Amino acid sequence: MSKDIKILAIETSCDETAASVIQNGHEILSNVVVSQIDSHKRFGGVVPEVASRHHVEAITHVIDQALSDADLEPADLTAVAVTEGPGLIGALLIGINAAKTFAFVHDLPLVPVHHIAGHIYAAQLEKPLEFPLIALVVSGGHTELVYMKDHMSFEIIGETRDDAVGEAFDKVARVIDLPYPGGPHIDKLAQSGEDTFNFPRGLMKEDTFDFSFSGLKSAVINKLHNYNQKGIEVNKNDVAASFQASVTDVLTAKTFAALEKYDVENLIIAGGVAGNSEIRSRFRSMCIDKNINLQIPELKFCTDNAAMIGAAAYHLYNKDHLADLTLNGRNFIDIEEYAF
Amino acid sequence: MISLLLDTSNQALSVAVNRDGKMIAEINTNYKKTHSETLVDNIQKVLSIADIKKNHIDRIIVAKGPGSYTGVRIGITVAKMLAKQLNIPIYSVSSLFVLAVSNHITGNAVPLIDARRGHVYGAVYNIQEDDYTEVIAPAYIEFSTLAADIDEGVFLLNSQEKITIDIDEYTHVTPRISEAERYKKALKLEDADQLVPDYLRISEAERNWQNNQ
Ligand SMILES: Nc1ncnc2c1ncn2[C@@H]1O[C@H](COP(=O)(O)OP(=O)(O)OP(=O)(O)O)[C@@H](O)[C@H]1O
Numbered sequence: 001m002s003k004d005i006k007i008l009a010i011e012t013s014c015d016e017t018a019a020s021v022i023q024n025g026h027e028i029l030s031n032v033v034v035s036q037i038d039s040h041k042r043f044g045g046v047v048p049e050v051a052s053r054h055h056v057e058a059i060t061h062v063i064d065q066a067l068s069d070a071d072l073e074p075a076d077l078t079a080v081a082v083t084e085g086p087g088l089i090g091a092l093l094i095g096i097n098a099a100k101t102f103a104f105v106h107d108l109p110l111v112p113v114h115h116i117a118g119h120i121y122a123a124q125l126e127k128p129l130e131f132p133l134i135a136l137v138v139s140g141g142h143t144e145l146v147y148m149k150d151h152m153s154f155e156i157i158g159e160t161r162d163d164a165v166g167e168a169f170d171k172v173a174r175v176i177d178l179p180y181p182g183g184p185h186i187d188k189l190a191q192s193g194e195d196t197f198n199f200p201r202g203l204m205k206e207d208t209f210d211f212s213f214s215g216l217k218s219a220v221i222n223k224l225h226n227y228n229q230k231g232i233e234v235n236k237n238d239v240a241a242s243f244q245a246s247v248t249d250v251l252t253a254k255t256f257a258a259l260e261k262y263d264v265e266n267l268i269i270a271g272g273v274a275g276n277s278e279i280r281s282r283f284r285s286m287c288i289d290k291n292i293n294l295q296i297p298e299l300k301f302c303t304d305n306a307a308m309i310g311a312a313a314y315h316l317y318n319k320d321h322l323a324d325l326t327l328n329g330r331n332f333i334d335i336e337e338y339a340f
Numbered sequence: 341m342i343s344l345l346l347d348t349s350n351q352a353l354s355v356a357v358n359r360d361g362k363m364i365a366e367i368n369t370n371y372k373k374t375h376s377e378t379l380v381d382n383i384q385k386v387l388s389i390a391d392i393k394k395n396h397i398d399r400i401i402v403a404k405g406p407g408s409y410t411g412v413r414i415g416i417t418v419a420k421m422l423a424k425q426l427n428i429p430i431y432s433v434s435s436l437f438v439l440a441v442s443n444h445i446t447g448n449a450v451p452l453i454d455a456r457r458g459h460v461y462g463a464v465y466n467i468q469e470d471d472y473t474e475v476i477a478p479a480y481i482e483f484s485t486l487a488a489d490i491d492e493g494v495f496l497l498n499s500q501e502k503i504t505i506d507i508d509e510y511t512h513v514t515p516r517i518s519e520a521e522r523y524k525k526a527l528k529l530e531d532a533d534q535l536v537p538d539y540l541r542i543s544e545a546e547r548n549w550q551n552n553q
């Protein structure tokens with residue numbers, strides 16, 4: 001009998017219904033993601049009730065596909081993992097109840113996973129994590145610097161005081177009439193724009209690893225309003241480039257200061273905004289200069305997926321962090337409490 | 341034939357094992373604890389009380405709504421997964437029908453689920469011993485409109501849920517899902533992959549969006 005650990009992972013915390021089979025924490029045997037973005041676009045953002053409805057429609061298909069792509073039967077699996085939170089509660093419940101039923105029917109252990117731990121462990125799909133490390137988590141709902149001295153040990157050393165980066169991208173995108181989600185569109189426009197506006201860099205001069213993006217967001221909105229009133233045509237590419245430059249400056253400055261203070265040489269950038277081309281390239285070149293070992297997951301593992309949940313679940317399974325059939329979803333879970 | 345039946349459409353939960361249409365074990369609760377936490381656990385318990393192994397289940401019967409959106413989704417999700425993973429057929433039944441047959445009344449039964457703002461999910465069934473006719477199909481409707489349409493019948497409502505409609509006389513009911521299987525006509529064979537709840541309403545966001553088009 002092989003000792004390979006094969007985990008079926010399920011993720012439904014927001015607007016992606018996803019399932020994946022991960023072997024030994026890093027080999028991707030399958031990775032299925034059904035995105036609901038096309039449905040939520042008309043609302044200009046994710047509507048929780050609509051998201052929950054779509055998850056019910058897709059859940060059995062996605063799980064079947066993940067197993068058949070991996071060419072596995074349930075009997076071949078070691079465990080089932082599922083995102084416990086944080087996320088939209090109604091959405092989480094679909095994945096959790098599907099995972100519990102699967103675990104019950106096939107007598108498999110059930111591994112509950114923290115969504116943000118998942119985002120960080122996406123890096124492990126490429127190569128093993130090296131510790132201590134600092135993870136910069138930049139997603140739709142989170143912006144934080146997390147210090148990890150070992151597997152499944154999380155200390156938040158800085159976090160946003162207001163908007164998450166992804167949220168700021170999406171809000172700014174909306175005021176320049178870009179479709180939802182705006183992040184990738186800003187990224188694209190910025191490539192042919194320049195930082196002409198010199199928007200504020202939040203909390204840059206303060207001695208903290210915390211972030212603030214609401215001032216930046218307001219500055220963009222005010223500037224546009226101002227131009228609008230004066231009847232001046234605004235160059236959207238420059239707005240996008242200026243906004244993105246401000247974000248990138250702040251993220252790099254805070255992150256490198258944290259690496260220095262904590263004397264850490266390993267950096268992971270995680271979450272949907274880690275897909276941003278300027279953030280990726282700026283961190284890459286700065287990490288080469290400063291001799292930092294940088295890991296940024298492939299684009300498709302930056303946004304929500306189940307492969308990252310399976311990667312994190314591997315360690316939780318080894319540490320015997322299991323749930324019983326009464327597992328419930330939680331819309332907020334402090335990652336620091338999620339240390340095993 | 342062994343059936344596993346589940347209803348988590350509203351505050352009450354009902355999970356049962358029937359053999360040849362007759363109940364051999366049933367768990368019913370009527371309190372505020374989320375079905376997400378209790379459903380799969382109660383399925384395991386009811387099977388153990390009935391002394392039935394999960395691979396001896398021949399079919400799943402699930403209440404598909406209307407009711408609490410979240411509650412109905414949990415029941416449907418678990419039922420779909422059970423049917424797929426055990427490789428057995430799945431049948432749906434209206435949650436209102438389950439209420440209509442849970443108290444063993446005959447004649448016109450008017451099961452109601454309070455839907456706030458003067459509205460209910462309601463239906464009218466004429467129930468006989470082993471058969472029934474649907475007089476008014478399940479609908480999301482203003483309670484006064486529905487009431488005006490009914491000459492005679494017994495209103496059925498769970499008195500332990502919040503009641504906001506203006507109603508003086510009704511009979512307390514909680515779902516007993518084991519009672520639904522006798523009425524073969526009420527059971528609809530479903531494709532587990534395609535099965536979705538019968539919400540009877542589109543979401544508020546979609547309604548607003550449609551109104552703005
Ligand atoms: N290339 C890009 N540049 C900037 N932002 C991007 C890019 N690609 C995606 N994003 C942003 O990433 C966010 C989505 O990321 P992700 O899926 O990780 O977030 P989430 O799952 O909604 O939030 P959380 O993980 O915090 O619960 C969106 O705000 C989106 O605009």
Ligand SMILES: [Mg+2]
Binds near residue numbers: 115119272
């Ligand atoms: Mg995410």
